[in-house]
Amino acid sequence: MTTTLQTLLADFVFQEEGKQSRTLVEEQTIAGVTIPVFTNEFWTSKQRQAHSLHEVSYRACFKPQLPRFFIERLTRAGDVVYDPFSGRGTTMLEAALCGRNVIANDVSPLSALLSRPRISPPTVAEVADRLEEIDLSSEEESNVDLSMFFHKRTLDEMISLRSYLGKENPDEIDSWIRMVATNRLTGHSNGFFSVYTLPPNQATSAAAQVKINSKRNQQPEYRNVRTIIRKKSAQLLKDLNLFQRDTLRTICSKSQFLTGDARATGDIKYDSVQLTVTSPPFLDVVQYAQDNWLRCWFNGIDAEEVGKTITMSRTMEEWNGVMSGVFRELFRITQKNGCVAFEVGEVRNGKIKLEESVVKLGVDAGFNCEGIMINQQQFTKTANIWGISNNSKGTNSNRIVLFRK
Numbered sequence: 001m002t003t004t005l006q007t008l009l010a011d012f013v014f015q016e017e018g019k020q021s022r023t024l025v026e027e028q029t030i031a032g033v034t035i036p037v038f039t040n041e042f043w044t045s046k047q048r049q050a051h052s053l054h055e056v057s058y059r060a061c062f063k064p065q066l067p068r069f070f071i072e073r074l075t076r077a078g079d080v081v082y083d084p085f086s087g088r089g090t091t092m093l094e095a096a097l098c099g100r101n102v103i104a105n106d107v108s109p110l111s112a113l114l115s116r117p118r119i120s121p122p123t124v125a126e127v128a129d130r131l132e133e134i135d136l137s138s139e140e141e142s143n144v145d146l147s148m149f150f151h152k153r154t155l156d157e158m159i160s161l162r163s164y165l166g167k168e169n170p171d172e173i174d175s176w177i178r179m180v181a182t183n184r185l186t187g188h189s190n191g192f193f194s195v196y197t198l199p200p201n202q203a204t205s206a207a208a209q210v211k212i213n214s215k216r217n218q219q220p221e222y223r224n225v226r227t228i229i230r231k232k233s234a235q236l237l238k239d240l241n242l243f244q245r246d247t248l249r250t251i252c253s254k255s256q257f258l259t260g261d262a263r264a265t266g267d268i269k270y271d272s273v274q275l276t277v278t279s280p281p282f283l284d285v286v287q288y289a290q291d292n293w294l295r296c297w298f299n300g301i302d303a304e305e306v307g308k309t310i311t312m313s314r315t316m317e318e319w320n321g322v323m324s325g326v327f328r329e330l331f332r333i334t335q336k337n338g339c340v341a342f343e344v345g346e347v348r349n350g351k352i353k354l355e356e357s358v359v360k361l362g363v364d365a366g367f368n369c370e371g372i373m374i375n376q377q378q379f380t381k382t383a384n385i386w387g388i389s390n391n392s393k394g395t396n397s398n399r400i401v402l403f404r405k
Helices: 002-011 065-074 090-097 109-119 124-133 152-165 172-183 206-216 225-237 242-252 288-298 303-309 316-333 354-365 381-386
Strands: 013-016 019-022 024-030 033-040 080-083 101-106 256-259 273-278 334-343 368-378 395-404
Touching (some): 002 033, 033 354, 065 080, 109 242, 109 256, 172 225, 172 288, 316 354, 334 354, 354 395
Parallel strands (some): 101 256, 273 334
């Protein structure tokens, strides 16, 4: 990777809609190591539209263009691509679409639930047929009051579906339906089961929803669960062609989806991974239990218990302690000359430079640090969620530390 990737980044010229810019190359000394820093607009959402299968909401996920950049340049068909903090499975799906074998890990069981079905997708017709077979007329009561979110008929259908999906070893079609339903619980359009509320990746509390309803003078309207799942399935599958479906089917048969601590992934073989592309939890920016309580309820998961196991470090010392263990494990499973692209973004108004800590952590684990890549783009309002106040500068950046074994 060293000479090839450094040369590639240094010589990279960004071009889009008549714009172009050359990569700025500077040097920075971190923990006694002098490394190059490459700054440019290496990709944008316009440059390559993401595949429709990615359109599943999840808090704190990066754009598919990020892992695609490294997968295309640092791996070949059949290589193993890994993400220890998989989230909604962005790296996993991009790698699978490129014909790479995949390993995905996340401490949250929601991750595998949302990601695995998308590399073994059914057809829209199969989904529609299965939905018609499911009895949604159960009169079972919810164990929590959700009347502020859902019309009674909608909630009855949801509870019936929840009960049906609670069986062990669901097949690919049921797993897909569960994934789509989990993604359609709450949102701010009639494409969700709920009345108008927060975006789907950030569930509000029941008490807060009562206030939203009062302020907007709204009441939950009936939403047809079957119709919404069919429509979302069609949206997710619209870009999928026969070649990609065959590719995903092949990859799925060899894939690994792990649920556990990224510091202890004994199911992954030594020296087996060619490329890791990941983005870890950024200190205590995201509150797992608060954001995912409704998704967890639907899937019978204890959100509070899972939240306790997620890296929610309040200090850099705590965060470094956890990530040092992650890097030791990454070094164990990475092949010789294999690579790690570790994206750390910006947190706390840019005052904390996580990349500086990451360089030391990777070097201490045994990796060679090949540089820091900064993908600098036009500012987007989403960045404000993470505490970035650089609107005056008009930019929003991904900061990726690059390592080689």
